[in-house]
Amino acid sequence: MNEIPYKTYLNENEIPTAWFNIRSAMVNKPAPLLNPGTHQPMKAEELAPVFCEELIAQELDNDTEYFPIPDEVLNFYRMYRPSPLVRAYFLEKALGTPAHIYYKFEGNNTSGSHKLNSAIAQAYYAKKQGLKGVTTETGAGQWGTALSMACSYFGLDCKVYMVKVSYEQKPFRREVMRTYGADVTPSPSMSTNVGRKILEEFPGTTGSLGCAISEAVEVAVGTPGYRYVLGSVLNQVLLHQSVIGLETEAALNKIGVKPDIIIGCAGGGSNLGGLIAPFMRDKIKGKLDTRIIAVEPMSCPSFTRGVYAYDFCDTGMVCPLAKMYTLGSSFIPAPNHAGGLRYHGMSSTLSQLYADGYMEAVSVPQTEVFKAAELFARVEGTLPAPESSHAIKVAIDEALKCKETGEAKNIVFGLTGTGYFDLVAYQKYHDGLMDDYCPTDEDLAVSLAKLPKID
Numbered sequence: 001m002n003e004i005p006y007k008t009y010l011n012e013n014e015i016p017t018a019w020f021n022i023r024s025a026m027v028n029k030p031a032p033l034l035n036p037g038t039h040q041p042m043k044a045e046e047l048a049p050v051f052c053e054e055l056i057a058q059e060l061d062n063d064t065e066y067f068p069i070p071d072e073v074l075n076f077y078r079m080y081r082p083s084p085l086v087r088a089y090f091l092e093k094a095l096g097t098p099a100h101i102y103y104k105f106e107g108n109n110t111s112g113s114h115k116l117n118s119a120i121a122q123a124y125y126a127k128k129q130g131l132k133g134v135t136t137e138t139g140a141g142q143w144g145t146a147l148s149m150a151c152s153y154f155g156l157d158c159k160v161y162m163v164k165v166s167y168e169q170k171p172f173r174r175e176v177m178r179t180y181g182a183d184v185t186p187s188p189s190m191s192t193n194v195g196r197k198i199l200e201e202f203p204g205t206t207g208s209l210g211c212a213i214s215e216a217v218e219v220a221v222g223t224p225g226y227r228y229v230l231g232s233v234l235n236q237v238l239l240h241q242s243v244i245g246l247e248t249e250a251a252l253n254k255i256g257v258k259p260d261i262i263i264g265c266a267g268g269g270s271n272l273g274g275l276i277a278p279f280m281r282d283k284i285k286g287k288l289d290t291r292i293i294a295v296e297p298m299s300c301p302s303f304t305r306g307v308y309a310y311d312f313c314d315t316g317m318v319c320p321l322a323k324m325y326t327l328g329s330s331f332i333p334a335p336n337h338a339g340g341l342r343y344h345g346m347s348s349t350l351s352q353l354y355a356d357g358y359m360e361a362v363s364v365p366q367t368e369v370f371k372a373a374e375l376f377a378r379v380e381g382t383l384p385a386p387e388s389s390h391a392i393k394v395a396i397d398e399a400l401k402c403k404e405t406g407e408a409k410n411i412v413f414g415l416t417g418t419g420y421f422d423l424v425a426y427q428k429y430h431d432g433l434m435d436d437y438c439p440t441d442e443d444l445a446v447s448l449a450k451l452p453k454i455d
Contacts, residue, residue, distance in 0.1 A: 010082040018066040020242040025281040029062045030348040031323035042320050049221050050228050052125045058236040076120045080109040085251040090379040099402035103415040104248045113417030114271045115146035115231050118240035122229040123150035132225035133157025137212030140166055140340030141173030143231030148182035161187040161215045164207035165335045173421040187212035194218050194316035206335035209343045214316025232268030233347050241274025249278045259290050260409040261398055265390040266294035269347030275414040292359040295390040298438045300333040302346045303361035310454045324351040328447025334437040339386030365436035369393050370429040385417040
């Protein structure tokens with residue numbers, strides 16, 4: 001192969017000026033959030049003590065197609081957007097595949113991931129509302145890092161509850177947050193009522209995103225001038241992340257490529273939902289026949305082994321109920337799972353699309369993920385985040401299928417961020433200390449038995 005690897009960049013004037021609302025194209029809309037007490041659809045005024053006003057409007061809107069991106073947010077985007085779409089020539093050569101592999105790289109900003117796309121938007125709306133600060137949770141630390149940067153930019157206070165296992169494994173990610181002024185607490189903690197309750201029930205627990213969400217919400221509701229913000233799962237977050245897909249679509253159109261397969265890692269659904277947004281619109285309308293594959297860890301398999309039901313969004317059961325593919329809000333993934341794909345449920349929007357058959361899902365073992373990550377790093381020159389490496393693993397699998405059939409399919413995947421803060425995980429893999437723990441049916445039955453009963 002004599003081609004020189006290249007990156008296709010869009011002109012800075014081609015950054016999307018509006019976010020695309022994937023729900024506007026859906027035949028079956030996502031089920032509404034329910035009040036945990038009444039089991040009735042949540043109203044804007046009921047969400048107001050938790051979320052920012054304009055974000056609530058975005059959260060509840062199923063019909064508006066495009067939301068203009070505020071100038072202040074667009075100006076911030078220009079510091080690192082548009083992000084590159086890269087043709088993975090070296091990976092293709094290493095695999096000996098006729099497939100054409102492209103990846104949308106979202107790690108070209110200090111936070112190291114796609115999370116900044118929504119963090120800056122949510123911080124903007126908090127500042128516009130006149131708030132003093134925000135609270136949040138973070139798993140692997142990418143969202144907490146991004147939000148700390150965004151809050152620093154707008155002069156907001158930022159309180160982050162970081163899943164304890166990640167807090168301990170990733171001290172440098174924690175220090176980046178603190179560098180940007182965030183207060184970082186390992187979760188579950190003794191500083192909140194729900195944290196103390198969880199520690200009493202599960203002594204020595206390494207935490208989960210559901211635990212951290214509960215703590216962050218408790219502090220936001222109980223502190224004047226604060227609101228809670230979330231880095232994934234919610235409709236508003238998928239809306240902001242649509243810039244990924246819109247740029248990918250524009251770049252592919254520039255080089256005359258139609259994607260045959262689009263692959264994204266799936267934890268709560270923010271990067272996957274953003275990547276596929278315009279392509280899913282065309283698929284729903286019958287204009288595109290693209291396979292869309294969600295990839296999740298075998299240790300936290302909400303799509304592939306969860307149930308589609310209403311569940312609490314958090315372990316402390318203080319948040320609204322969402323209809324989603326879930327493992328149960330009390331499910332706590334194995335502590336050796338490296339990466340931020342640790343949420344017990346999946347975005348309501350993506351859950352509805354999956355239930356309607358518009359996308360596929362597959363779960364993959366941890367050691368195979370890192371094997372794929374290592375190959376990618378060696379041949380493409382970028383150290384991928386563990387989350388993104390789930391998508392890399394399946395992209396490689398699909399490319400090898402093309403090798404067997406001789407088909408030159410166009411494969412696109414999302415490289416959501418870099419892995420430079422994840423070297424403890426890489427070390428465990430290289431030292432042979434990483435295993436492929438998978439929850440048993442009995443394990444899942446325990447948490448699923450606690451699903452709320454909705455008439």
